Amino acid sequence: xKNKEKQSFLDWFLSSQGATSVAVVILGFIIGTILVLLxxxxxxxxxxxxxxxxxxxxxKNGAWNFRNVGExxxxxxxxxxxxxxxxxxxxxxxxxxxxxxxYIVGMLAAQAVAVCIPSFPFQWxxxxxxxxxxxxxxxxxxxxxxxxxxxxxxxxxxxLNYIALYLFRIIAFKMPAGLTNRTYQTAPLQSGALLSxxxxxxxxxxxxFFFMIAACLIxxxxxxxxxxxxxxxxxxxxxxxxxxxxxxxxxxxxxSMAISGAFAGLAGACVLLGGAYxxxxxxxxxxxYGFMGIAVALVGNSRALGIFLAGLLFGVLKQSQSIMQGxxxxxxxxxxxxxxxxIFIALRSGLELVKAYRSRVxxxxxxxxx
Amino acid sequence: MMIxxxxxxxxxxxxxxxxxxxxxxxxxxxxxxNIALEGLMSIGACTAASVHFLMEAAGCGRYSLAVALLxxxxxxxxxxxxxxxxxxxxxxxxTISGTGINLLADGITVFACQILFSQDRSKxxxxxMLTDKLGFYPTFYIAIAVVAISWxxxxxxxxxxxxxxxxxxxxxxxSAGINVxxxxxxxxxISGILGGLAxxxxxxxxxxxxxxxxxxxxGFIALxxxxxxxxxxxxxxxxxxxxxxxxALAVLSTNFTALKALPSEVxxxxxxxxxxxxxxxxxxxxxxxxSCGKPYNKSSS
Numbered sequence: 171x172k173n174k175e176k177q178s179f180l181d182w183f184l185s186s187q188g189a190t191s192v193a194v195v196i197l198g199f200i201i202g203t204i205l206v207l208l209x210x211x212x213x214x215x216x217x218x219x220x221x222x223x224x225x226x227x228x229x230k231n232g233a234w235n236f237r238n239v240g241e242x243x244x245x246x247x248x249x250x251x252x253x254x255x256x257x258x259x260x261x262x263x264x265x266x267x268x269x270x271x272x273y274i275v276g277m278l279a280a281q282a283v284a285v286c287i288p289s290f291p292f293q294w295x296x297x298x299x300x301x302x303x304x305x306x307x308x309x310x311x312x313x314x315x316x317x318x319x320x321x322x323x324x325x326x327x328x329x330l331n332y333i334a335l336y337l338f339r340i341i342a343f344k345m346p347a348g349l350t351n352r353t354y355q356t357a358p359l360q361s362g363a364l365l366s367x368x369x370x371x372x373x374x375x376x377x378x379f380f381f382m383i384a385a386c387l388i389x390x391x392x393x394x395x396x397x398x399x400x401x402x403x404x405x406x407x408x409x410x411x412x413x414x415x416x417x418x419x420x421x422x423x424x425x426s427m428a429i430s431g432a433f434a435g436l437a438g439a440c441v442l443l444g445g446a447y448x449x450x451x452x453x454x455x456x457x458x459y460g461f462m463g464i465a466v467a468l469v470g471n472s473r474a475l476g477i478f479l480a481g482l483l484f485g486v487l488k489q490s491q492s493i494m495q496g497x498x499x500x501x502x503x504x505x506x507x508x509x510x511x512x513i514f515i516a517l518r519s520g521l522e523l524v525k526a527y528r529s530r531v532x533x534x535x536x537x538x539x540x
Numbered sequence: 541m542m543i544x545x546x547x548x549x550x551x552x553x554x555x556x557x558x559x560x561x562x563x564x565x566x567x568x569x570x571x572x573x574n575i576a577l578e579g580l581m582s583i584g585a586c587t588a589a590s591v592h593f594l595m596e597a598a599g600c601g602r603y604s605l606a607v608a609l610l611x612x613x614x615x616x617x618x619x620x621x622x623x624x625x626x627x628x629x630x631x632x633x634x635t636i637s638g639t640g641i642n643l644l645a646d647g648i649t650v651f652a653c654q655i656l657f658s659q660d661r662s663k664x665x666x667x668x669m670l671t672d673k674l675g676f677y678p679t680f681y682i683a684i685a686v687v688a689i690s691w692x693x694x695x696x697x698x699x700x701x702x703x704x705x706x707x708x709x710x711x712x713x714x715s716a717g718i719n720v721x722x723x724x725x726x727x728x729x730i731s732g733i734l735g736g737l738a739x740x741x742x743x744x745x746x747x748x749x750x751x752x753x754x755x756x757x758x759g760f761i762a763l764x765x766x767x768x769x770x771x772x773x774x775x776x777x778x779x780x781x782x783x784x785x786x787x788a789l790a791v792l793s794t795n796f797t798a799l800k801a802l803p804s805e806v807x808x809x810x811x812x813x814x815x816x817x818x819x820x821x822x823x824x825x826x827x828x829x830x831s832c833g834k835p836y837n838k839s840s841s
Contacts (some may be wrong), residue, residue, distance in 0.1 A: 186756035192615045199697065205651075209655045236554070264591075265633075265635050267635070267639070269573075271814070276836075285549045286732040289781070314818060315816075315819075316778075319820050319823035320823055321816075321820055321823055322819070323571075324575065324635055325763070325764070325767055325815070325819060326819065328575070328760050328764075328812075328814040328818060329764060329765065329813070329815050329816045330812070330816070331758055331760075332760065332808075333809055333812045333813060334810045335818070336805040336806075336809045337805075337809065339803075339805045340803050343803065352788075355686025362827070367731065380794055433595060454753075455753050455756065461639070461642070461643065462643075464636075464639050465639075468636065481792065500650070500651050500654035501652060502646075502647045502650040502651040502660075503647070503651060504647070505643065505644075505646050505647025505648075505650075505651075506644060506648055507647075508641075508643055509640055509641070509642075509643035509646070509647055509648070510644060511640075512636065512637075512639055512640030512643055512644075513626065513637060513640035513641065513644060515636060515640070516626045516630075516632040516633060516642075517625075517626055517630050517632060517637070517641055518632075518639035519626075519630050519632040520629075520630035520631075520632070522631070523630065523631070535633050539841045
């Protein structure tokens, strides 16, 4: 009896994507902890830092500091939005490595409005809108090339990431005060363009959070509740079958990439205007939110709720970096944990082999009975 | 005149890109997509820089460069095997495991520096590679050797034919008695050691320490060179020369009065833009190995 129960747990585990995601995350943390132990540091600091960025209190006697919680939530905004970007494309069977580029282009568009146009009411809203449009165009290009010319979206998005990076620099240098000072910033962002803070005013938690929540809801609604979403998912499962049943797969690919890009573009605007920057940026490299978005979507199984939770986790890791550095633990351990999580998710396909093996064994047993 | 004087500098920048691209090409020819080249270069560069610094400090500077390159190759090769296990044995989505290695490399290199040197970069070594009489670094000759050997191996040896067969039609290769799994592992491992070698070449010629943004897209340029060079050694060499040349111009453009007016980023964009356009222009024809990126399932065929 006991044996049977155990077996059914294994079956449940193998078939539940949520459970394997949780297992993968735990495994990533375990190996990260072992690594910290191996190099002779105390892993307690790692978990203390993580705890502090979740509840804002350090240990037993630590003071409450809600700023940490606010920063955690603020960091999770771009992670979740980029995760939605990756996840949306994944549901249509596309691998959008281009969230980073779409994020950069969105930030560029927002910065153009925020730096070059004098302050006016609701400037921030215009900034967010142009960022969404810019990201959608950048993603749409890939979708168009994929649908029309069968260009691999993986290679195309990698190329567009770097094109976006250098395009940003070329244009940012042309913005007011872009070339004059050497501190890699442009003229200040107009006050009307900044996203206002709420709840925890000492942190950078801004109203971009509500736009992120709205994006999650829109994601869920489009995917699960609309005809368009059905066409997307059908294309993702089997392009040819979708085509046969009258779905325009090409247009599904192009438009899904555009929507995908829109999420990432919004992320770019939220980071720029979210309070961390007072002047326009001249980026020197990638911010990596887009790449981490891949991990977020994978952990979240491309479902809206899953991406939301996974994005929060990544926000926690990001905020805990600065705290654990003070506890003598290299903050890069969080990157290692994130990388390990993605690798384990890739290895998850091995579970399919386990499943296939188990069903083979089962069939053999049945055959022996007969 | 200026152009001739710049050739060694251009070659210094081209060589690592070319070496990595050849590795990526071999990997894809065996049927496994490898977008982890960037991360593998990073790991190779970090290992080579650390080993070279430590050996130099210990006073065995004479053999240090060769040992450093070798160490970079070995460590990076071992990391590439993670991709091999995922892609070949576990039939994973190859883009995902590649992305995972890239992310992991970001963390593990700087983490290693934090542990070894208590800072977020490796310590500066005193002397890297030296140029010869013509002004070329040894990496130039290494790159030429890599191209020649890879061409010979791919087209003139039985192993090369087997490797190409595994990328085109693994089932046919299998039925002819070729061990697809072993060949693909070899392909991935070669891309790992060449990526590590190239990373070492970057750090030992172009700078004096490893930093987190040292590789800065070189691996992705190599990936572009593989696609633009249409998966042949000579095509990849041409693409790497073009792209590396563009990267060099980004550095050198201040020396040319005619190019000064352009922002240097224009040259940085060039490889990516050219590759994207080429993919569109050549979209009708398939140059990529046919089964590239598809796991081979022995039992189902």
